[in-house]
Amino acid sequence: MAKLNVNPTRMELRRLKTRLKTAVRGHKLLKDKSDEMVRRFMLYVRENKRLREEVEGELQAALKAFMLARATSSDAVIEEAFAMPGTRVRLSASSKNIMSVEVPSFEIIKEEGGEMYPYSFASVTSELDGVVSSLSELMPKLLKLAEVEKTCNMLADEIEKNRRRVNALEYVMIPQLEETIKYITMKLDENERGATTRLMKVKSMLEQKD
Amino acid sequence: MSLREGLIAVVGDKDSVLAFKAIGVDVFPVDSEEEAKERVHMLARTHSVIYVTEQVAIWADMYIKRYKARAYPVVVPIPSASGNSGMGLAGIKANVEKAIGADILFDREDK
Numbered sequence: 001m002a003k004l005n006v007n008p009t010r011m012e013l014r015r016l017k018t019r020l021k022t023a024v025r026g027h028k029l030l031k032d033k034s035d036e037m038v039r040r041f042m043l044y045v046r047e048n049k050r051l052r053e054e055v056e057g058e059l060q061a062a063l064k065a066f067m068l069a070r071a072t073s074s075d076a077v078i079e080e081a082f083a084m085p086g087t088r089v090r091l092s093a094s095s096k097n098i099m100s101v102e103v104p105s106f107e108i109i110k111e112e113g114g115e116m117y118p119y120s121f122a123s124v125t126s127e128l129d130g131v132v133s134s135l136s137e138l139m140p141k142l143l144k145l146a147e148v149e150k151t152c153n154m155l156a157d158e159i160e161k162n163r164r165r166v167n168a169l170e171y172v173m174i175p176q177l178e179e180t181i182k183y184i185t186m187k188l189d190e191n192e193r194g195a196t197t198r199l200m201k202v203k204s205m206l207e208q209k210d
Numbered sequence: 211m212s213l214r215e216g217l218i219a220v221v222g223d224k225d226s227v228l229a230f231k232a233i234g235v236d237v238f239p240v241d242s243e244e245e246a247k248e249r250v251h252m253l254a255r256t257h258s259v260i261y262v263t264e265q266v267a268i269w270a271d272m273y274i275k276r277y278k279a280r281a282y283p284v285v286v287p288i289p290s291a292s293g294n295s296g297m298g299l300a301g302i303k304a305n306v307e308k309a310i311g312a313d314i315l316f317d318r319e320d321k
Contacts, residue, residue, distance in 0.1 A: 037309075038309065038310065041309050041310075045302060045305060045306055045309075048302055048305075049299070049302050052298050052299060052302060053299070055288075056288070056289050056294055056298060056299075059288055059289060060289050060293075060294055062229065063225075063226060063229060063289075063290070063291040064291070066228075066229040066291070067225065067291055070225075078228070079228075081232075082228055082229075082231045082232050088234040088235075089218055089233060089234045089235050090216050090217070091216025091217075091218065091258060091259065092216050093216045093258040093259075093282065095281045095282075102281045103281055104258070104281045104282055104284055106216065106258070106259070109216065131229055131232075132229075132232045132233065135229055135230065135232070135233050136232075136233040139233060139235075142261065142286075142288075143218075143259065145286060146259050146261075146284045146286045147284070149284075149286055149298075149301070149302075150281070150284045150286075152302065152305050153278055153301075153305060154278075154279070154281070155309065156305040156306075156308045156309040157278070157279055157308075159308070159309040160308050160309065
């Protein structure tokens with residue numbers, strides 16, 4: 001590992017030692033953060049998988065039923081039936097903080113007084129009612145899925161970033177600093193030994209003169 | 211992050227999205243790549259949650275990737291009326307691999 005390009009002075013040595021201390025401490029903290037993030041991620045990702053399997057199954061069943069319902073009425077009738085929705089789903093969308101990652105969080109705002117079936121029962125078949133009711137039952141789950149999936153996405157990103165930082169500290173920064181500190185210490189020791197021998201030499205030369 | 215208007219949108223082929231209209235979400239049928247891209251891009255500014263069918267997710271991949279790192283909008287792929295290609299689960303798998311380094315969630319169940 002290459003050492004840093006610095007002057008071998010005491011001041012530099014002191015500076016590097018503080019940097020090394022900070023780096024080691026930061027490395028430990030980031031590593032702990034990474035562990036906790038992975039733990040949380042596992043919880044979320046399990047839920048994500050469960051929810052997705054559920055939602056995909058139910059949604060597909062609903063869409064298939066919708067196709068069948070469409071087949072029994074003409075396109076124009078269906079379009080007319082859905083032209084003016086009676087209700088509206090709204091969310092209060094905010095964000096919450098998981099391990100300093102900003103993730104979305106929703107709450108459904110129910111609008112009261114809306115009519116669930118936005119069409120006249122006379123014009124369409126009863127299959128359509130089933131589709132609409134199963135879809136509106138599915139909606140909370142779909143939203144939960146959106147929330148959890150996004151959380152997983154962002155946590156995975158953050159974990160990856162964090163791992164890079166940890167590795168950079170562990171395998172680049174810290175060895176580099178240690179090497180440089182060692183180099184400076186040796187250089188300083190060497191200088192000191194040089195000075196001592198020089199003094200001894202001078203002393204013996206002076207003694208010879210006398 | 212300030213509170214957004216909590217709007218929900220569904221983008222996809224007409225057969226898949228029309229049913230969502232009845233339950234009161236904003237529905238945008240698209241049937242070409244350009245349309246899908248433009249629609250997703252525009253909705254990202256106004257809606258908090260965008261459900262896209264798998265085909266649209268492939269078409270507008272360029273934009274959807276861009277929103278991945280942000281909290282909003284939340285873009286979620288859903289199966290369309292024509293079937294499920296397992297794209298959603300593949301996304302979860304990719305996440306696990308990215309975070310842990312190996313796929314420990316799905317592997318175990320196969321055995």
